[in-house]
Amino acid sequence: MAIPLVAGFDGSEASLEAVDWAAEEAVRHDVPLHLVYAVAPDHDAVAPDHDAVGPVAAAMARARKGAPSVRLSSEVLHEDPASALLGKGRNAFALVLGCRGLGDLNGLLLGSVSLAVAARADCPVIVVRGEAEHRDGRFGSVVVGVEDGEGSRTAVQFAFREAHVRHCGLVAVHAWSVPFGAFSEPPPPSGYALEAHCRPPAQVLDDALRGPAERYPDGSVSREVVEGSARQALLAAASYADLLVVGSGTRRGHLGLQLGLVNHAVLHHAPRPVAVVPQM
Template identity: 40%
Template sequence: MMGERHPVVVGVDGSVAALGAVSWAAEEARRRGAPLRLVYAFELPFRYPPGVVEQDSLRDALRREKDGYLEAARAQALQTAPDLGIEAVTVDGTAVEVLVRESETAAVVVVATRGHGGFTGLLLGSTSVGLAGRAHCPVVVVRGASDGGPVVVGVDGTPVGEAAIAFAFEQAAALGTDLVAVHSWTDPALANALAAGYLAVDFGLLEEQATVVLAERLAGWQEKYPQVRVTRQLVRDHPTRALLHYADRARLVVVGSRGRGGFAGLVLGSTSQHLMHHAACPVAVVRTEAPHGGAGVAPG
């Protein structure tokens, strides 16, 4: 591993989408003063089983192909950050297995939303759950433009989401941009169901409580990052719609990997997958256990 700083790791597969992820990762590495690690996951295709084609010849051909992918990725990274320290490696294994192992020593793992080769379908279905749920550092899914706008963070109102808030503040400070903290405190569908059942619910009180919770979750971080201007948004809507609304004008959306309240099941359910597939900007997924990604420790 290059240097003493934890590298920014990016998955490479030769696709145009992956080159966009490389650009994002190179800029992130430049800001951190960290090396960039380009990783190609090498696995023989299932459609060419032993006996159908000569395995050694196939492996050699695929390895020559990956060399071209890595060189293109290196050129893309240097175009973004000319003085960046870069390491390019090929690792045997599936995309998720490889990147989960890489995340053990990475500051951030960066992937594209779609691609081909070693990272085909990386963020489709159960594969995305495996990576986001098992990574040891924040995972950034690059999709859409990210040139301007604030960092948006989903706040679920529990200590579990602390790592996501920490990462969001860190990113906003590094980018010199604002932070928008979004807390979805009730779902209109739930409110309608309660009303139809003639249950007495004091929504004014619920909103007041949500205001206090949001302030408590942000207080320490605002003190640690006084240069970051924070806008608090209490949203009476489904978390998916709330975050997608703010993602339209965001530079990055940050969410925790698990939680309850307004963001229950954000990564392991349909909400996270919808966000990954439809957000107009990159999406960062941060697990509670983020030992070296710059998040996860409450401010003192």
């Protein structure tokens, strides 16, 4: 049995937009879509299943309308939504969530459940962001952020696969800056400081892309090396992409520290859906 793509929803418009996106994604990858409606146990003194019939039926109908061929199932869970989705994510192709839910304040840029799940899930988490007209694949591009080291390896593989099933181009972005204090001494010969403190940016991209590019030899890949803020570089690149992919490190520490500043920024501000892919 194929591992499903899991979409969490609570009946809010943002969560139903995530269901729309997830249905198309499931068809692209030829995997089943499993819809999860989770209600905290203390909500309405443990709401009975019939209270979820309306929202579940609406979500199922919406998924089928947008992707008639999708293989669809649903489930109602009486537990904390973040915990329920994290549990489902242990055996999921990916988790798809809206950027806000029914219980989130209007001023929040990202819902609390989506943030908690993106920080702790064992599988890729896609937070569906942006206006409807910007979620329909019109740009023909997937953007992936590449950092120095192994933290982006799984994210790059995920991004190549997304570009492949979408029949679109991949843009790999690496932002770099000279480490603070690198020139506290008189400047060394040209090029020395960069080599002494980190690999050349172009080499970082070449090394990260080499393996996946061999697996997808027909893919169109472009490279962007940006001197400056990774946050700004990724947000700028996402303006012309259908999906932004970023990696995340090992799941350790306290919530709020696990995603890193760059991932927090793109999850809150990106104009397109964002995939957070844990290192594996």
